[in-house]
Amino acid sequence: MALLEVRNLCIAVGSGGALLPVVEDVSFTVEAGRTLGIVGESGCGKSLTSLAIMGLLEGSQVRITGGEIRFAGRELTKLPAAERRAIMGDQMAMIFQEPMTSLNPVYRIGDQIVEVLRQHRSMSRRDALVRAAELLALVRIPGPAERLKSYPHQLSGGMRQRVMIAMAIACDPSLLIADEPTTALDVTVQAQILDLLADLQARTGMAVVLISHDLGVIAETCQTIAVMYRGRIVESASAAGLFAAPRHPYTSGLMASIPDADADCETLPAIAGRVPRIDERIGGCAFHPRCPRAASRCAIEPPATATYPEDHVVLCHFPEEAAP
């Protein structure tokens, strides 16, 4: 059985009395020890999906309108809030893009890690501090015992993200959700943080859901990839399968439009049009106004999924056939 199974998840945003769908019919599974990458542009619903899994949509304008989230055999959307909180931060944890806004600026980082440990484990403060220093050493922060006394502003962006990771793995979660964990960091630091995450994963066997807009980061980190556009997964496959033969026009368009650091070209093959706003209603396939292969059918009829070998799934009327 998969560790995490999301089935037909739908999320909507309340806006002036109306409910605007922002995530529609999203399904995927994550096995223990594996990494799933969710890639897409701003507003595609990738972050909302991760917040829904974590249970962080409560009390906002955004709500789950359908579907199931099964984690380790339990259906999370039906659980009472108290039980969800016991899972959150313990068996599943999350790191965010901006470590400065995720850390509390007026508490020492040691106290913030201790809080997580004391919330979920019956630990004395002294034991928790010892464990916190171990965790900082684990995420390769030099001088961990002294660093416990630092405030977030005394650390660099990369160090803050390491502290966030230390807090996330404090209770040995079986699932880590990383929402754009390296987007705010420089490339050299990004490489270090991605290596750290891979090492921790190899050591603890946790599953990771990595959310990013950066196909490069996704390609180098994940075993399976889901590409989202306008609230739907338009293509999912193994990393090797997706990059070798993308079948959805959006996926191939996205890949082609990235400026290559290893080759020159005169004009980038850009995707036409713009990213739709959430209050726009697009009939048929949501990508059809921008799609180079769109036909009249695409504007009327929503596409059904087509399945190819090796769990390669595409949501398109006219998927690209693999080159022989």
Added chain:
Amino acid sequence: MTAPLLAVRNLKTHFRAGRSWPFGPRAATLKAVDGVSFEIQAGEVLGLVGESGCGKSTVGRTLTRLEPSTSGEALLEGQDILQLSQAAFRPLRGQIQMIFQDPFASLNPRLTIEQTLAEPLRIHRLATTAKEARARIAEILTLVGLDPKVMTRHPHQFSGGQRQRIAIARVMILSPRLVIADEPVSALDVSIQAQVLNLIKEIQRKSSVAMLFISHDLGVVRHISDRVAVMYLGRIVETGPKAEVFARPSHPYTRLLLESTPRPDPARAGRRAKALGEPASAAAPPPGCSFHPRCPFATERCRIEAPAYAALSDNHGSACHNIAALPGKQANE
């Protein structure tokens, strides 16, 4: 070689941080730009690449006089623009224009697009009548790929990519000699980034305006630039023609940047270069070569003595003590 359009020599921009509390100690001087020299030929695009805090944006802001320089000179066709009085510099502002990163912050939300674009025309007296101004605005909107009919709208009615097009129109309407583009596509989605990059490149080719293109993204810099300068902690560590720098990066920092950049290639997973440490702060740069704490090739000399910039070939140069001893660049995988 003909005289360059812009020659920057030993430019320094230092910031004096204030006291953090009354009567407290003065913070050390922050040397954001500390001895930068480069040239831009007419019609050329120079890409300035580096990580956050390396001073690349400060270079651009100093050249547009948004920050006062500490020392050094910037000669625009022989005239030092850093020494001019504000009044004497004002007519030159039309010739040196800047595109900013965030099109949500750089456009006045209260002005229509027509008002936004008419303002530079009025200030620089490029249009005498309203009719003439409107014709010029329609022309420039078409150039950046927008329908002239949108000129009555306000910025909030546009997407990020369209706003950046408007920002480009506002710059190009003055027919500048030099455009400083500071991360102009970093705030945009990947699919939109490609459109705007294509537009900038096309306009640059058509108008042959010279450009200083500031970015942290090596792929973007490679796409747009003729020549590349790599900055680390306030100094340029390597410059050269794009093809040279990307095929044969000489400075260890350039190599690290290239190897750390993720590629959309799953086969590359786990083969990334390991960077040592984190970028130092410009407020407390390490002694000697400021890159030495992160450099796998650092020797004793690097800890003591700052390397001078040395030419490798005609126009490819690097500031490293150990250039000769470095292993050759492996074939690009």
